[in-house]
Amino acid sequence: MAKELLKIRNLYASYGEEPVLLDISFDIPEGGIFCIVGESGSGKSTLLKAVLGLDRVLVTGGDILYEGRSLPGMPDREHRKLLGREIGLIPQNPAGSFNPTRRLRAQIRETVESQGMAYSEKAAVEAFGAVGLTNPEKVLSSRPYELSGGMNQRIAIAAALLPEPRLLLCDEATSALDVVTAGAVVDELFSLSRSRNTALLMVTHHLGIAKRMSDRIGIMKDGQLIETGSTEEVLARPREEYTRRLLAAVPRLS
């Protein structure tokens, strides 16, 4: 078994007064892929926010350990330093994650240079090509509002991958894409994860995606992980009634 990269131990968290996460525990080893499946409002995104530490998610109990270091326990400044190079995010609304008024070249440059790396046009073009963007030079010269939702999603994926994070959080990473492209992007993420040994923590309401790529999955309902296990096991022999209902409701992704 590979070394554990992210350990979540009996995590309780709340958003304002309202408790959102109740007793969440799971581990992700280096290069492992963990998928959390649940309905909207089940607390999936809050979990990612707690790991990122950017929003006002209050950890009220338990711990989040990244390489053995407690994320909620460390000063903000230190936590922020982990973002990008160690922990990356593919956000739910990719178009919104870029400044709408500036050209993408400048924004990608800032992303790369913030990690202490040198910006190279060639690397950026390659990264854009790798996520299926035609004409990467032109994309680099345009502004986010000039591009479609699907293109923005690919750009967000490329931007998250450029600093080569060791843990990549995906918040409904394929929600803006059509089914065929979504499948392809999922495959691409999967092969990247394997080739670079990047761990993925994916959050989705789409069991098909989970089935296609994850090693382990967790089913989330009302802030609790009601069922966790290897993907095969959970999908073949779901213990919970809720999981069975979710499975029955999924349109098949071939």
Add this chain to the structure above:
Amino acid sequence: MQIPMADDYTFFRHRRRDQYVINMMRRILLRIIQLIFILLILSFLVFLLMYLAPGDAAEKRLMSQGVAVTKEMLTAERERMGLLRPFFVRYGEWLFGVLRGDFGLSVKDDLPVAPKLLAGLKNTTALAGGSLLLTLLFAFPAGILSAVRQGGIPDHILRILSFAGNSMPNFLLSILLMYAFCVRIRLFPIIAEGGIEGLVLPSLSLAIPMASRFIRQIRAEILTELSAEYVRGMRARGVKERYILFGNVLRNASGHILTTIGLQVGTLMGGSVVVESIFRWPGIGKLVMDSITARDYPVIMGFVLVMGTIYVVINLLTDIAYRVLDPRTSTHA
């Protein structure tokens, strides 16, 4: 597996760069045409108002020469000043003169109006420039600081200062500054016509209230922009706060701030009358105040027209700058 390519056709949902420039040019041209109409209407209104205003320039003029005014003298003077001809003829003549840079003669002393306006304008521009410079030098760092350290000690101190500065009327501030720097500490002369040292106190009197307003606005704009979704996205990508603030937040906020600056410049050019009078700064505000008391209509008309033009042109420039800073406003022409 090969990832399907996003087809080139849906690539740029909006226009290409050359189209963007053409749109921009078209808008500017349209605005210039609008501007000409606005100024025409303004000139007509100014002339009409002065025509309807009570008081008789001829009488005023004769009285100022200290002679006993008879009816015959009055008629002759009116005739000489061209006051007896029809309204539209007089308006037309005045307008054509203005277009050639001839604003007529001052009623007070028979000197041409244009050089008077020009001299006043020069001094007022220096004053406006000085106070704007002081304002920006202070308000930008202060506004940024209080936004970034929202709720911190500097934020509270600046809040109180800007509240005080904002509620203090110009004339009071002028007198206080004068008392402090001319009477108690004799740093500046009370009256320094022209000259850099005479510019400092009036500039400060204008800059302090203006900077107080700007700090609040810059702070608010930056806070709004900091809560935008892209800031969160950039932080999640690990982009340094320095890049986020100076390269993106400030840049996006500058459009709105620039609009306010543009409006302020207009106000400064016309609205520094009180401060100019107190410090006896020979600007256009003082010129127009003197002209109003003397019923020197040609100067007043010239003033209104020049100010109107400045205001409209600054507005146009602000608009263009805004579009360049936020290209989204140009694509939906």
